[in-house]
Amino acid sequence: MIDFTKLQVWQKAHVLTLDVYRATNTELRRDRSLAAQARRAAASVTTNIVEGCGTASQGELARFLQISLSSATELEYHLLLSHDLTYLERGRYERLRSQVQEVKRMLTGFLRTVRTREMKRQRDVRDQKVSLTSDT
Numbered sequence: 001m002i003d004f005t006k007l008q009v010w011q012k013a014h015v016l017t018l019d020v021y022r023a024t025n026t027e028l029r030r031d032r033s034l035a036a037q038a039r040r041a042a043a044s045v046t047t048n049i050v051e052g053c054g055t056a057s058q059g060e061l062a063r064f065l066q067i068s069l070s071s072a073t074e075l076e077y078h079l080l081l082s083h084d085l086t087y088l089e090r091g092r093y094e095r096l097r098s099q100v101q102e103v104k105r106m107l108t109g110f111l112r113t114v115r116t117r118e119m120k121r122q123r124d125v126r127d128q129k130v131s132l133t134s135d136t
Helices: 009-032 031-055 056-086 090-135
Strands: none
Touching: 009 031, 009 056, 009 090, 031 056, 031 090, 056 090
16 A cells, blocks of 8 residues: 555645635636536545555556546646636636646656556566466
8 A cells, every 4th residue: 555645646636626626616606516526526636546545456556547647637628618618717727727737747657657567567477477387
């Protein structure tokens, strides 16, 4: 298990989630449905990182990181929609969008690392099985 609070990607995603909640309390309060969707997507980014860190395998961690990345992309769209509907002023939108993009880059890198480790582990297991069968 991984202590998610020590992960820089989780820390950045958590700050993003807090900022989205703050924005939805002010600028998006005119559209409660859109505000709720943006909040759920933001919370899903951090929640899926947390769930993945609680799993025992790299494969499961990768699956949760992929879901987190998808949620970040969904959030990015909700922010764009909020801006285009003139609920979010341009400066706030640009700051939030920049945060989302940074989190997505970090998630992509973390996901790549986890998948590489998982592929190496699978290769090592396969090589070990081949070694055991050739010894007999």
